[in-house]
Amino acid sequence: MPELVGLYATLGEKAKALFPGWTLAMFTGNPDLGHRLGLRAHKQYALKNGPLDAKLLLMEIGADTAYKTSAQSADNHAASTSNDTLAQAAEDAPQQASSDNAQMFANRLKKNQKRLKKWLKQSGESCYRLYDADMPEFALAIDIYADRVHVQEYMPPRSVNPAQAQKRLFDALEVLPHTLEVDASRIYVKQRERQAGKSQYQKRDASGERFEVQEGPARLWVNLRDYLDTGLFLDHRPVRRLLGEMAQGKRFLNLFCYTASATVHAALGGASDSVSVDMSNTYLSWAQDNFALNGLDPSRHRVIRDDCFKWLETASTQFDLIFMDPPTFSNSKKMRDTLDIQRDHPQLVRLAMARLMPEGTLVFSNNQRRFELDSTLCEEFTVEDISAKTFDPDFQRRQNLHHVFLLRHKEAA
Numbered sequence: 001m002p003e004l005v006g007l008y009a010t011l012g013e014k015a016k017a018l019f020p021g022w023t024l025a026m027f028t029g030n031p032d033l034g035h036r037l038g039l040r041a042h043k044q045y046a047l048k049n050g051p052l053d054a055k056l057l058l059m060e061i062g063a064d065t066a067y068k069t070s071a072q073s074a075d076n077h078a079a080s081t082s083n084d085t086l087a088q089a090a091e092d093a094p095q096q097a098s099s100d101n102a103q104m105f106a107n108r109l110k111k112n113q114k115r116l117k118k119w120l121k122q123s124g125e126s127c128y129r130l131y132d133a134d135m136p137e138f139a140l141a142i143d144i145y146a147d148r149v150h151v152q153e154y155m156p157p158r159s160v161n162p163a164q165a166q167k168r169l170f171d172a173l174e175v176l177p178h179t180l181e182v183d184a185s186r187i188y189v190k191q192r193e194r195q196a197g198k199s200q201y202q203k204r205d206a207s208g209e210r211f212e213v214q215e216g217p218a219r220l221w222v223n224l225r226d227y228l229d230t231g232l233f234l235d236h237r238p239v240r241r242l243l244g245e246m247a248q249g250k251r252f253l254n255l256f257c258y259t260a261s262a263t264v265h266a267a268l269g270g271a272s273d274s275v276s277v278d279m280s281n282t283y284l285s286w287a288q289d290n291f292a293l294n295g296l297d298p299s300r301h302r303v304i305r306d307d308c309f310k311w312l313e314t315a316s317t318q319f320d321l322i323f324m325d326p327p328t329f330s331n332s333k334k335m336r337d338t339l340d341i342q343r344d345h346p347q348l349v350r351l352a353m354a355r356l357m358p359e360g361t362l363v364f365s366n367n368q369r370r371f372e373l374d375s376t377l378c379e380e381f382t383v384e385d386i387s388a389k390t391f392d393p394d395f396q397r398r399q400n401l402h403h404v405f406l407l408r409h410k411e412a413a
């Protein structure tokens with residue numbers, strides 16, 4: 001999509017610069033992008049392209065647009081209106097912000113890049129959040145994964161006109177390649193809806209287009225195209241770092257492990273062995289690929305496909321370090337019941353604590369914004385809320401994005 005936004009803007013600019021007085025007829029499967037041409041359609045015909053809905057748009061290119069284009073561009077460039085400038089202006093136009101708002105958005109991205117620069121240099125991290133709805137009218141989360149960009153559009157509230165929201169998205173996508181110096185083909189755009197249960201984990205595409213990123217000592221596979229999530233939740237980076245630091249010589253259990261990025265950190269931190277449990281075959285095979293990428297021995301680092309509730313009820317092994325980061329809500333058919341983290345966490349925590357060695361630690365986290373830990377757990381166990389220490393500079397703006405607790409047996413404290 002970012003490629004198309006830029007393409008339509010370029011087409012409009014070229015048409016205005018080179019064909020004043022002509023009529024432009026465009027047959028398109030993306031009529032919404034027609035606005036990016038900067039030309040008004042005086043006629044539209046709804047047609048089909050095979051099974052696809054399409055439109056034929058007819059647009060008059062005013063006789064004076066060549067002059068207007070050069071004048072506008074000259075304004076932007078504070079330069080002359082010579083013919084050379086005109087050609088150059090048409091060349092540059094899509095890279096410029098199409099509105100003042102878009103320019104402000106581009107400026108904010110630059111400001112954030114500047115703010116994070118020192119930390120990125122020191123930490124060496126290549127995957128980070130650059131922007132998180134800092135400007136309410138651009139309700140996007142923008143994450144950098146090495147040399148690629150992952151853009152998630154938050155669902156606009158009902159009060160926002162959908163056409164306006166779409167224009168804002170296109171404005172943002174138009175300035176992104178130039179501002180971040182990334183080719184448009186490396187920008188991946190998704191709409192982040194409030195997910196009901198399993199749809200969050202369902203496939204959107206089947207490109208299999210994955211690539212390797214580095215996070216601290218860990219090498220991890222990431223896929224920005226095929227699923228809503230990427231394989232690596234960036235907000236939990238400090239928690240993975242902590243697990244790596246705590247893991248030396250420990251038996252490690254990772255519940256709801258997803259792609260087991262946390263297990264990789266624990267193993268590289270010296271965990272003697274590990275078990276990672278998830279009910280998705282897709283993510284467990286991704287986890288095993290992550291293990292292979294880091295040269296982990298599969299006989300010491302095992303994955304188990306099961307419903308974590310069921311597995312915990314029958315498991316008998318004890319672990320020194322447990323990480324449990326369940327989803328906020330889940331209703332997959334593979335589970336015997338739904339999971340609602342606020343409702344179910346006391347049971348889950350007790351089940352996990354039953355698997356914990358007397359001197360061990362459970363790291364329990366979740367992404368329920370308004371989460372409150374059940375007070376009876378604090379009576380039974382020693383509990384430390386470390387949430388405030390688990391946000392790197394790229395997530396400082398969203399201090400309620402996740403909650404993290406350390407739990408220990410009382411007698412050990």
Ligand SMILES: C[S@@+](CC[C@H](N)C(=O)[O-])C[C@H]1O[C@@H](n2cnc3c(N)ncnc32)[C@H](O)[C@@H]1O
Pocket residue numbers: 201232233236255256257258259260261262277278279280283306307308309324325326327328330335339
């Ligand atoms: C939010 S992710 C967990 C993130 C992960 N802990 C991490 O550090 O990246 C949710 C994962 O939980 C898994 N899941 C959901 N319900 C489950 C259940 N009842 N038992 C096992 N896995 C479950 C999903 O398959 C998915 O991989």
